[in-house]
Amino acid sequence: MHAVDGVSLTVGRGETLGLVGESGCGKTTVGRCILRLYQPTEGRVIFDGEDLLKADSKTLRAARRQLQMVFQDPFESLNSRHTVGDIIAEPFIIHRIGSPAERARSVAALLKRVGLAADAAIRFPHEFSGGQRQRIGIARAIALNPKLVVCDEPVSALDVSIQSQILNLLLELQKDLGLSYLFIAHDLAVVKHVSDNIAVMYLGRIVEYAAAGVFYEKPLHPYTQALIAAIPDPDPEKKKASQPMLSGRNAGAGAISDIRSRPFRCLPLRRSAWWGRRRCARKRPPLRWVYLSEWCKPPADGPLQHCCCKKPDLKCAFQGL
Ligand SMILES: Nc1ncnc2c1ncn2[C@@H]1O[C@H](COP(=O)(O)OP(=O)(O)O)[C@@H](O)[C@H]1O
Numbered sequence: 001m002h003a004v005d006g007v008s009l010t011v012g013r014g015e016t017l018g019l020v021g022e023s024g025c026g027k028t029t030v031g032r033c034i035l036r037l038y039q040p041t042e043g044r045v046i047f048d049g050e051d052l053l054k055a056d057s058k059t060l061r062a063a064r065r066q067l068q069m070v071f072q073d074p075f076e077s078l079n080s081r082h083t084v085g086d087i088i089a090e091p092f093i094i095h096r097i098g099s100p101a102e103r104a105r106s107v108a109a110l111l112k113r114v115g116l117a118a119d120a121a122i123r124f125p126h127e128f129s130g131g132q133r134q135r136i137g138i139a140r141a142i143a144l145n146p147k148l149v150v151c152d153e154p155v156s157a158l159d160v161s162i163q164s165q166i167l168n169l170l171l172e173l174q175k176d177l178g179l180s181y182l183f184i185a186h187d188l189a190v191v192k193h194v195s196d197n198i199a200v201m202y203l204g205r206i207v208e209y210a211a212a213g214v215f216y217e218k219p220l221h222p223y224t225q226a227l228i229a230a231i232p233d234p235d236p237e238k239k240k241a242s243q244p245m246l247s248g249r250n251a252g253a254g255a256i257s258d259i260r261s262r263p264f265r266c267l268p269l270r271r272s273a274w275w276g277r278r279r280c281a282r283k284r285p286p287l288r289w290v291y292l293s294e295w296c297k298p299p300a301d302g303p304l305q306h307c308c309c310k311k312p313d314l315k316c317a318f319q320g321l
């Protein structure tokens, strides 16, 4: 069983790529493979022209300064025995940067940058709320001036009222520091605010990949359509159009929520009533690129098969039809 299979993504400099999909579809695995916290069995992770999966320990160590992660759970991801100052100073110590006095100054500047008081440095993580802890995690992630930050569901564990504060902080930091984000979420409403491009994962595979604007206007894949339909609308008067659902009672034959029951060669949604039963019953269909503008071109040597149909008036998305 492959937790992640045939995933191909690009994050541009200073851009945010939103990676969405339900729990267990492989988002964290993708993020960890990029940082080589997991060693993938196959594939490439090209960062600044260097394949990280083939890199020796010295190159990898240098690259790790540029690649950081903000973790999903702000309670688990901070060592409760260390002071906040020690936690934020850890990247400097690991990479042997600065004297203790310089590190303390950097920690104070980072705390200020993420909106925490200077005395936070001598306190312990359990003294802080979830949102404040996530700020500590973000301070640690930006300590070494990284280029790419993998934000693994950074707001999923937080109250809705706090989520927007953390999202705004991430956006501010991106603007000031020129960061690129791989922003992982299971919720399209969150991704909408931060992403330039969006990729949708389902059972370990990408099923749709598009620029954010076109993504919400013209979702192509039934799974994406269901995700968008699930975004709550704050207007109580507005009636929701009936949309296909992928889980719960309405799932019918369409939903396969367990990765282990994914058909071997076919897209997971093949049995769906509104997907068409016969379309891909025999073999896994290639991802089809639909040109909706000159926004992107299919990679010449990508791991996925593409058959292209050029429609220059439209923007780009691809779809596993
Ligand atoms: N260390 C592991 N060992 C075995 N299976 C794992 C491990 N980590 C994750 N998985 C499995 O891989 C799949 C993808 O998990 P994950 O990447 O954590 O999903 P997501 O982040 O989208 O919720 C899941 O089916 C999960 O059970």
Ligand SMILES: [Mg+2]
Pocket: 024, 027, 028, 029, 072, 152, 153
């Ligand atoms: Mg995850």
